[in-house]
Amino acid sequence: MIWLSTVQLAIKSLWLHPLRSLLTVLGILIGVSSVIWLLAISKGIGDEARKQIESLGADTIIVRSIKPPAEKLSTQGITPYGLTREEFDMLVRTVPTIKSALPIRELRRQFQYDAKVIDGRLVGCTAEYAEVNKLKVARGHFITEVEGFNRDTSCVLAHKVAERLFPVQDPIGKRIYMPESTDFYTVVGVLEPKNASAAIGGSLSAQDFSGDVYIPILTLQQRIGDMIRRQSGTSFEYETLELNQITLRVANVTDVKRTATLIEEVLSGHNRMEDIAVVVPLELLEQARTTQAMFMVFMGMIAAISLLVGGIGIMNIMLATVTERTREIGIRRALGAKRADIVRQFLIETSVLSIVGGITGILIGLLCGPSVNLAREVVKWWSPRTIAQLPDVIRTVQPQILLESIPIAFYISLAVGIVFGIYPAMRAAKMSPIEALRHE
């Protein structure tokens, strides 16, 4: 009863200065909603990164060939570098925990159909490639083991390649031409669109599968070979490379790290040239988790600072209020209010301010997702070029509201109200009633 009437009284007193109370509430509101917003956005960004890494698969180990720095290549002749087919066989034979191994060879190539020519990536692989990289076939089928064994000239087109080369026709059964190797390949399948997965092997950009054409790796080896000629200006550059990448899958996820160590030992001959890299998505995932946690702590701290500022706002206002209401305090003390009653009265006022701020802050915090999208739309409409220049994360991030951030934000706002209200309240209660009554 007494609490209820004190709350009523608090609301009445705050209502005497609506603008002042509103601005104080605003301080808390901004603090609380920024807690929710910043946590939601960092969670969204972190989840995006994790999803990309997860698409590489937690049970895989990727070994990639890297073009070594120029000073490590001999100046005369063509130094072969990178992974070899022999090493591939060796890995499969010697490492017992490997469930499957997938050799990959990648080349930049031009693809032509009728008068349409596009640039893309030619990937020599085996039948397992689709499963490992979670590629889904829209029409036809992915290259099969039999086609690989027969060194068939069949190919599978990624979504964008098919769209560009065959805007109207059905690509299945058509033959596409590769001008550089003067070869024809028959289309046997078309893939569904796929999101880019995380960057591996030191490259910064995410892996984009949309411009790929897949052929059996044995066909590629037979028809194109290991040596590539690249024209730069007037001279030609040659390089010899057997495999660009080996994707290994481990039978048991718990063996991933041990297997990676073993693989690094088996391939230690490459240490001098530094021409391979072993990428363990599981480790990337763990790193991403740590990074995300750090990011969230950091964001949380920024939000905490804004809450602190809101709290100082409350304290400032309450100190002014206490001075202004000295006489009222004196009257109440004379009429029988104990010190505790005065403390309670002012604490409830600050609590009302901070709870109102907290609740509205939570409501605004919940609008995080829609508002981020709206902001993006506005920027897109206002200046399409700006949005194109923004990094991927900003263009695509979907804030994920952390459910636990709502009660946390609420209790923090309440705590801020009490912590910053306690000093003004004590100051009010400490006044001598005689002095307070004399105050004009």
Added chain:
Amino acid sequence: MKAAGLGRLRERRPMKYACRIIDLKKEYVLKSETVRALRGATFDVPEGDFVAIMGPSGSGKSTLLNLLGCLDKPTSGSLFLGDDDVARMNDDQLAEIRSRRIGFVFQSYNLIQQLTVVENIQVPLIYQGRLGRKEHKRCLELAAMVGLGDRLSHRPAQLSGGQQQRVAIARSLVNDPYFILADEPTGNLDSRTTEEILQLFDRLNQEGRTIILVTHEDEVSKRAKRIVRLKDGLVQWDKLNSQETREEAARNALENMPVEV
């Protein structure tokens, strides 16, 4: 109702005195010197009395008022409110005594601006933790008694000085106090309103209320039953006003009142 209330009052309090002041001393320490504001005042206020406390400034009048109101603690001596010596009490106990046994009326009314008339009357009850339907009804009755039954939800700023003081008097009665302690209650009022308030005090006293009135106006003090005059922190004299003096003062007040145009 008033008569019944009075009966209940007497039944509950068999003692004779509303308050007793015994050798009360109060010293203030100011930097280097000690100010002896009250040097050992002694007097009793029997129940049903109407005492005016007078004295020039510096006589210890305000100090005595603060002590009587339990707003301050004496340096030595005793102050009995009923059977309890409040001189030994701590801050919270004093607050409790203020809310239950004293009815305050101030010169500047001291109503709380954001509260309505009824709410202002209720304030002492809030701190007793009593705010039921019965108490609310009592507040309404008190408001009606002081003639503000039709202004219950007005704010103090919407009332005249005399009306505000009547709200304050209603408030001072709400806790059924041992005595009403009025500090220059007519100091801010014109002579007509002063007369209204003094008549109200008179009526309350006739109903059995004990009233302690602090004033520096002779005209006002003559309306009390008894005058205690302080000088230099001591009781200078303590005398009863004869019935004739009181009636004459009342008559004078009416005669001297400016004619309303």
